[in-house]
Amino acid sequence: MAPNPSARLIVGNWKMNGGLGLLGGLAAALKGGGWTGRAVVCPPATLLGEAHRLLGPLGVEVGGQDCHVAERGAHTGDLSAALLAAAGARHVIVGHSERRAAYGEADAWVRDKAVAAVEAGLSPIVCVGDTAEMRAAGLAVETVTRQARAVLDARLAGRAWALAYEPVWAIGSGRAASRDEIIEMHAALRTVVGRGTLILYGGSVTPGNAGEILACPEVDGLLIGGASLRPDQFAAILRT
Secondary structure (H helix, E strand, C coil): CCCCCCCCEEEEECCCCCCHHHHHHHHHHHCCCCCCCEEEEECCHHHHHHHHHHHHHHCEEEEECCCECCCCCCCCCCCEHHHHHHCCCCEEEECCHHHHHHHCCCHHHHHHHHHHHHHCCCEEEEEECCCHHHHHCCCHHHHHHHHHHHHCCHHHCCCCCEEEECCCCCCCCCCCCCHHHHHHHHHHHHHHHCCCCEEEEECCCCCCCHHHHHCCCCCCEEEECHHHHCHHHHHHHHCC
């Protein structure tokens, strides 16, 4: 059965972590199902094929953590969206705050990656976020909505893609944004992307706060970092 594009999307981003043992542990934790949304795991690219083999039969989709804007060419060390799709990916994360900061990825570059993804048949998960400095200066909503508007492109119209709001100051801190902060930002983002695009929240999501976050208006899913590396925690969040 084809996945429901409007179902809640719960995405695990392993970043530069994990291995075959973690894949096996996650497969064991997820046996039996018990969730109603769409589960996605984004492991390092070296594990994509095995993740697809192990998790696909359980109803879990896999995704890449980044892609190049080009379909092919002399780009040593990079992976195109087409190569990710060939390895079994159905999604790809683009514009994560760590890549924006470490590699200077500008909004236009993130947009072009999202377009490359949909043209290769993938559903991009476009990350936007604010730093502690931006929030202290009262620029959080302005910054994040600007990032969201920058990715809008006619080539994405009618395609499946998601927007993920990640407060940079919350990632890895153990402190998620407050309910009021999440509601404010997601409402602002909804005015930008309309009703056809899922908006996810990411930033120190745990089994203890996932239910409360998912109950916030305009939150269509979660992008999970650290807890996705704990099979028991990721399974618990999926079953929230």
